[in-house]
Amino acid sequence: MNGTRHRDVDEYLQRLRRSMGDLPAERRDEILAEIEGHVSELLAETSATTDAEVRNVQDRVGDPDDIAAEARDRLGINQVTRSEPPRTSWPDIAALTLLVVGSLMITLASSPEAMLVAWMAAVVLLWISDVWSRSDKVTVTLILLVGGLGAVAIQDAREPEGFIYFASILLAAVLPPALLGLKLRRAHLAGGGRCGPPAGGRER
Protein backbone atom coordinates (compact mmCIF):
# COMPACT_ATOMS: atom_id res chain seq x y z
CA MET A 1 0.00 0.00 0.00
CA ASN A 2 2.69 2.45 -0.91
CA GLY A 3 0.83 5.61 -1.72
CA THR A 4 -1.11 4.37 -4.71
CA ARG A 5 -4.53 3.25 -3.75
CA HIS A 6 -6.76 1.02 -5.79
CA ARG A 7 -9.01 3.26 -7.91
CA ASP A 8 -12.10 1.36 -6.70
CA VAL A 9 -11.35 2.54 -3.17
CA ASP A 10 -11.42 6.20 -4.22
CA GLU A 11 -14.58 5.57 -6.16
CA TYR A 12 -16.13 3.89 -3.14
CA LEU A 13 -15.26 6.81 -0.86
CA GLN A 14 -16.68 9.24 -3.40
CA ARG A 15 -19.92 7.30 -3.48
CA LEU A 16 -20.03 7.35 0.29
CA ARG A 17 -19.51 11.11 0.31
CA ARG A 18 -22.36 11.56 -2.14
CA SER A 19 -24.66 9.26 -0.16
CA MET A 20 -24.07 11.37 2.93
CA GLY A 21 -24.50 14.60 0.98
CA ASP A 22 -27.37 15.73 3.17
CA LEU A 23 -25.51 15.35 6.48
CA PRO A 24 -23.92 18.31 8.25
CA ALA A 25 -20.46 18.71 6.73
CA GLU A 26 -18.61 18.24 10.01
CA ARG A 27 -20.33 14.93 10.78
CA ARG A 28 -19.93 13.72 7.23
CA ASP A 29 -16.21 14.48 7.14
CA GLU A 30 -15.64 12.78 10.46
CA ILE A 31 -17.40 9.59 9.37
CA LEU A 32 -15.65 9.67 5.99
CA ALA A 33 -12.22 10.06 7.58
CA GLU A 34 -12.88 7.19 9.96
CA ILE A 35 -14.11 4.88 7.22
CA GLU A 36 -11.20 5.83 5.01
CA GLY A 37 -8.88 4.79 7.83
CA HIS A 38 -10.87 1.62 8.35
CA VAL A 39 -10.61 0.69 4.67
CA SER A 40 -6.85 1.31 4.71
CA GLU A 41 -6.43 -0.93 7.73
CA LEU A 42 -8.54 -3.64 6.10
CA LEU A 43 -6.60 -3.41 2.85
CA ALA A 44 -3.30 -3.58 4.71
CA GLU A 45 -4.43 -6.44 6.90
CA THR A 46 -5.82 -8.56 4.09
CA SER A 47 -3.13 -7.33 1.67
CA ALA A 48 -5.88 -6.98 -0.90
CA THR A 49 -4.66 -5.86 -4.29
CA THR A 50 -6.78 -7.53 -6.96
CA ASP A 51 -10.13 -6.10 -8.00
CA ALA A 52 -11.98 -9.00 -6.40
CA GLU A 53 -10.14 -8.63 -3.09
CA VAL A 54 -10.78 -4.90 -2.99
CA ARG A 55 -14.45 -5.51 -3.73
CA ASN A 56 -14.54 -7.99 -0.87
CA VAL A 57 -13.17 -5.30 1.45
CA GLN A 58 -15.89 -2.89 0.29
CA ASP A 59 -18.53 -5.54 0.96
CA ARG A 60 -17.28 -5.85 4.51
CA VAL A 61 -17.36 -2.12 5.10
CA GLY A 62 -20.85 -1.92 3.69
CA ASP A 63 -23.04 -0.25 1.11
CA PRO A 64 -22.64 3.56 1.12
CA ASP A 65 -26.39 4.05 1.21
CA ASP A 66 -26.67 1.78 4.26
CA ILE A 67 -23.95 3.70 6.08
CA ALA A 68 -25.59 7.01 5.17
CA ALA A 69 -28.97 5.72 6.37
CA GLU A 70 -27.39 4.61 9.63
CA ALA A 71 -25.80 8.04 10.03
CA ARG A 72 -29.13 9.82 9.49
CA ASP A 73 -30.75 7.47 11.94
CA ARG A 74 -28.08 7.82 14.63
CA LEU A 75 -27.80 11.56 14.21
CA GLY A 76 -31.56 12.05 14.22
CA ILE A 77 -31.65 13.57 10.77
CA ASN A 78 -34.86 13.15 8.90
CA GLN A 79 -34.54 11.58 5.55
CA VAL A 80 -36.33 13.78 3.08
CA THR A 81 -34.91 13.42 -0.37
CA ARG A 82 -34.62 9.68 -0.42
CA SER A 83 -37.88 8.44 1.02
CA GLU A 84 -39.28 10.56 -1.69
CA PRO A 85 -42.85 11.40 -2.31
CA PRO A 86 -43.51 10.40 -5.92
CA ARG A 87 -41.28 12.65 -7.96
CA THR A 88 -42.42 14.41 -11.10
CA SER A 89 -41.01 12.67 -14.15
CA TRP A 90 -41.32 13.11 -17.89
CA PRO A 91 -44.57 11.13 -18.36
CA ASP A 92 -46.29 13.52 -15.97
CA ILE A 93 -45.04 16.57 -17.83
CA ALA A 94 -45.90 14.89 -21.15
CA ALA A 95 -49.43 14.13 -19.93
CA LEU A 96 -49.97 17.76 -18.98
CA THR A 97 -48.50 19.00 -22.25
CA LEU A 98 -50.68 16.65 -24.30
CA LEU A 99 -53.75 17.82 -22.41
CA VAL A 100 -53.00 21.41 -23.30
CA VAL A 101 -52.16 20.47 -26.91
CA GLY A 102 -55.49 18.66 -27.19
CA SER A 103 -57.29 21.66 -25.74
CA LEU A 104 -55.61 23.99 -28.25
CA MET A 105 -56.51 21.63 -31.08
CA ILE A 106 -60.21 21.86 -30.34
CA THR A 107 -60.45 25.51 -29.27
CA LEU A 108 -58.10 27.08 -31.82
CA ALA A 109 -57.66 24.59 -34.63
CA SER A 110 -61.22 23.14 -34.37
CA SER A 111 -59.79 19.69 -34.94
CA PRO A 112 -61.63 17.11 -32.82
CA GLU A 113 -59.54 14.28 -34.29
CA ALA A 114 -56.27 15.82 -33.20
CA MET A 115 -57.81 16.63 -29.84
CA LEU A 116 -58.99 13.05 -29.33
CA VAL A 117 -55.56 11.61 -30.17
CA ALA A 118 -53.77 14.03 -27.85
CA TRP A 119 -56.20 13.48 -25.00
CA MET A 120 -56.16 9.72 -25.35
CA ALA A 121 -52.38 9.73 -25.15
CA ALA A 122 -52.59 12.09 -22.19
CA VAL A 123 -55.02 9.77 -20.37
CA VAL A 124 -52.73 6.78 -20.87
CA LEU A 125 -49.79 8.71 -19.42
CA LEU A 126 -51.99 10.06 -16.65
CA TRP A 127 -52.87 6.57 -15.47
CA ILE A 128 -49.23 5.46 -15.58
CA SER A 129 -48.22 8.39 -13.42
CA ASP A 130 -47.97 8.12 -9.66
CA VAL A 131 -47.96 11.79 -8.74
CA TRP A 132 -51.72 12.08 -9.05
CA SER A 133 -54.26 10.29 -6.93
CA ARG A 134 -56.75 7.82 -8.32
CA SER A 135 -59.62 10.24 -7.78
CA ASP A 136 -57.78 12.94 -9.75
CA LYS A 137 -57.32 10.47 -12.57
CA VAL A 138 -60.98 9.42 -12.57
CA THR A 139 -62.19 13.04 -12.47
CA VAL A 140 -59.98 14.14 -15.34
CA THR A 141 -60.80 11.08 -17.44
CA LEU A 142 -64.54 11.69 -17.00
CA ILE A 143 -64.26 15.37 -17.91
CA LEU A 144 -62.26 14.51 -21.00
CA LEU A 145 -64.75 11.81 -21.95
CA VAL A 146 -67.63 14.27 -21.78
CA GLY A 147 -65.62 16.92 -23.63
CA GLY A 148 -64.50 14.43 -26.25
CA LEU A 149 -68.04 13.17 -26.87
CA GLY A 150 -69.19 16.78 -27.03
CA ALA A 151 -66.60 17.49 -29.69
CA VAL A 152 -67.65 14.53 -31.79
CA ALA A 153 -71.30 15.48 -31.38
CA ILE A 154 -70.66 19.09 -32.36
CA GLN A 155 -68.94 17.91 -35.52
CA ASP A 156 -71.88 15.67 -36.41
CA ALA A 157 -74.64 18.08 -35.55
CA ARG A 158 -73.50 21.67 -35.99
CA GLU A 159 -76.83 22.76 -34.59
CA PRO A 160 -77.80 25.84 -32.55
CA GLU A 161 -77.65 23.97 -29.24
CA GLY A 162 -74.10 23.20 -30.25
CA PHE A 163 -73.26 26.11 -28.00
CA ILE A 164 -73.80 23.91 -24.94
CA TYR A 165 -71.46 21.34 -26.39
CA PHE A 166 -68.93 24.00 -27.10
CA ALA A 167 -69.13 25.25 -23.54
CA SER A 168 -68.62 21.74 -22.21
CA ILE A 169 -65.62 21.27 -24.50
CA LEU A 170 -64.17 24.55 -23.35
CA LEU A 171 -64.62 23.36 -19.77
CA ALA A 172 -62.99 20.03 -20.62
CA ALA A 173 -60.16 21.89 -22.29
CA VAL A 174 -59.42 24.13 -19.31
CA LEU A 175 -60.33 22.15 -16.19
CA PRO A 176 -58.13 19.04 -16.44
CA PRO A 177 -54.80 20.79 -17.07
CA ALA A 178 -55.63 23.36 -14.40
CA LEU A 179 -56.57 20.69 -11.83
CA LEU A 180 -53.59 18.44 -12.55
CA GLY A 181 -51.17 21.34 -12.72
CA LEU A 182 -52.34 22.57 -9.35
CA LYS A 183 -52.02 19.12 -7.76
CA LEU A 184 -48.59 18.68 -9.31
CA ARG A 185 -47.41 21.93 -7.82
CA ARG A 186 -48.78 21.01 -4.42
CA ALA A 187 -47.07 17.58 -4.52
CA HIS A 188 -43.89 19.37 -5.47
CA LEU A 189 -44.13 21.78 -2.56
CA ALA A 190 -45.00 18.98 -0.14
CA GLY A 191 -41.98 17.02 -1.35
CA GLY A 192 -39.49 19.86 -1.09
CA GLY A 193 -40.85 21.59 1.95
CA ARG A 194 -41.72 18.75 4.27
CA CYS A 195 -40.02 19.65 7.48
CA GLY A 196 -38.21 17.12 9.61
CA PRO A 197 -38.58 17.30 13.40
CA PRO A 198 -35.04 17.89 14.70
CA ALA A 199 -33.52 21.21 13.84
CA GLY A 200 -30.12 21.46 12.24
CA GLY A 201 -29.66 18.41 10.07
CA ARG A 202 -30.86 19.43 6.67
CA GLU A 203 -28.76 21.93 4.90
CA ARG A 204 -30.04 21.91 1.37
Next chain:
Amino acid sequence: MVDGQERLLTQMRRGTLEYCVLALLREEERYGFDLVRALAAVDGMVTSEGTIYPLLGRLRRDGLVSTTWEESPSGPPRRYYRLTPKGHKALGEFVEEWQRFRDAVDRFVEGGNG
Protein backbone atom coordinates in the same frame (compact mmCIF):
# COMPACT_ATOMS: atom_id res chain seq x y z
CA MET B 1 -39.04 -16.24 7.97
CA VAL B 2 -35.44 -15.43 7.28
CA ASP B 3 -36.53 -11.89 6.52
CA GLY B 4 -38.40 -11.66 9.79
CA GLN B 5 -35.46 -13.04 11.73
CA GLU B 6 -33.14 -10.58 10.09
CA ARG B 7 -35.46 -7.72 11.01
CA LEU B 8 -35.75 -8.90 14.58
CA LEU B 9 -31.99 -9.14 14.89
CA THR B 10 -31.61 -5.66 13.41
CA GLN B 11 -34.02 -4.22 15.93
CA MET B 12 -32.40 -5.91 18.90
CA ARG B 13 -28.98 -4.83 17.71
CA ARG B 14 -30.16 -1.27 17.21
CA GLY B 15 -31.00 -0.87 20.85
CA THR B 16 -28.04 -2.67 22.33
CA LEU B 17 -25.06 -2.14 20.03
CA GLU B 18 -24.09 1.19 21.55
CA TYR B 19 -23.83 -0.38 24.99
CA CYS B 20 -21.70 -3.18 23.61
CA VAL B 21 -19.39 -0.46 22.28
CA LEU B 22 -19.37 1.30 25.64
CA ALA B 23 -18.65 -2.02 27.36
CA LEU B 24 -15.72 -2.68 25.03
CA LEU B 25 -14.30 0.69 26.08
CA ARG B 26 -14.79 0.08 29.79
CA GLU B 27 -11.32 -1.31 30.39
CA GLU B 28 -9.27 0.28 27.65
CA GLU B 29 -9.34 2.83 24.90
CA ARG B 30 -9.61 1.53 21.38
CA TYR B 31 -9.62 2.87 17.85
CA GLY B 32 -12.44 2.25 15.38
CA PHE B 33 -10.94 -0.64 13.47
CA ASP B 34 -10.08 -2.40 16.70
CA LEU B 35 -13.61 -1.88 18.04
CA VAL B 36 -15.15 -3.28 14.88
CA ARG B 37 -12.88 -6.29 15.03
CA ALA B 38 -13.89 -7.00 18.60
CA LEU B 39 -17.59 -6.65 17.74
CA ALA B 40 -17.31 -8.71 14.57
CA ALA B 41 -15.67 -11.53 16.52
CA VAL B 42 -19.07 -12.17 18.09
CA ASP B 43 -21.61 -13.56 15.67
CA GLY B 44 -24.46 -11.26 14.74
CA MET B 45 -23.20 -8.02 16.26
CA VAL B 46 -21.96 -6.31 13.10
CA THR B 47 -23.21 -6.66 9.55
CA SER B 48 -21.63 -3.75 7.70
CA GLU B 49 -18.46 -2.67 9.47
CA GLY B 50 -18.81 0.92 8.29
CA THR B 51 -22.10 1.44 10.10
CA ILE B 52 -20.29 1.54 13.44
CA TYR B 53 -18.83 4.98 12.70
CA PRO B 54 -22.08 6.93 12.65
CA LEU B 55 -22.75 5.36 16.06
CA LEU B 56 -19.32 6.35 17.38
CA GLY B 57 -19.93 9.87 16.13
CA ARG B 58 -23.17 10.05 18.04
CA LEU B 59 -21.65 8.67 21.24
CA ARG B 60 -19.03 11.37 21.00
CA ARG B 61 -21.57 14.09 20.38
CA ASP B 62 -23.56 12.88 23.38
CA GLY B 63 -20.44 13.04 25.51
CA LEU B 64 -20.38 9.33 26.33
CA VAL B 65 -16.97 8.87 24.74
CA SER B 66 -14.09 11.22 24.08
CA THR B 67 -11.44 10.85 21.42
CA THR B 68 -7.74 11.48 21.06
CA TRP B 69 -5.43 11.14 18.11
CA GLU B 70 -2.53 8.78 18.50
CA GLU B 71 0.27 7.81 16.18
CA SER B 72 -0.02 4.43 14.57
CA PRO B 73 3.01 2.17 14.09
CA SER B 74 2.01 1.99 10.44
CA GLY B 75 -0.02 4.45 8.43
CA PRO B 76 -1.88 7.61 9.46
CA PRO B 77 -2.74 8.53 13.08
CA ARG B 78 -5.71 6.80 14.65
CA ARG B 79 -8.63 8.27 16.53
CA TYR B 80 -8.88 6.48 19.88
CA TYR B 81 -12.15 6.35 21.77
CA ARG B 82 -12.39 6.25 25.53
CA LEU B 83 -15.27 6.21 27.98
CA THR B 84 -16.11 9.47 29.75
CA PRO B 85 -17.58 9.52 33.29
CA LYS B 86 -20.94 10.12 31.65
CA GLY B 87 -20.34 7.07 29.47
CA HIS B 88 -19.47 4.96 32.50
CA LYS B 89 -22.67 6.05 34.17
CA ALA B 90 -24.80 5.31 31.09
CA LEU B 91 -23.23 1.88 30.77
CA GLY B 92 -23.82 1.11 34.46
CA GLU B 93 -27.47 2.07 34.16
CA PHE B 94 -27.90 -0.02 31.06
CA VAL B 95 -26.29 -3.10 32.62
CA GLU B 96 -28.67 -2.90 35.56
CA GLU B 97 -31.73 -2.48 33.33
CA TRP B 98 -30.51 -5.10 30.90
CA GLN B 99 -30.13 -7.76 33.59
CA ARG B 100 -33.59 -7.06 34.90
CA PHE B 101 -35.06 -7.08 31.40
CA ARG B 102 -33.22 -10.23 30.32
CA ASP B 103 -34.39 -12.11 33.41
CA ALA B 104 -37.95 -10.98 32.79
CA VAL B 105 -37.95 -12.14 29.17
CA ASP B 106 -36.23 -15.39 30.09
CA ARG B 107 -38.98 -16.21 32.58
CA PHE B 108 -41.46 -16.24 29.70
CA VAL B 109 -39.52 -17.63 26.78
CA GLU B 110 -37.82 -20.42 28.65
CA GLY B 111 -41.19 -21.98 29.45
CA GLY B 112 -42.58 -23.26 32.70
CA ASN B 113 -43.93 -19.83 33.57
CA GLY B 114 -46.86 -19.58 35.83
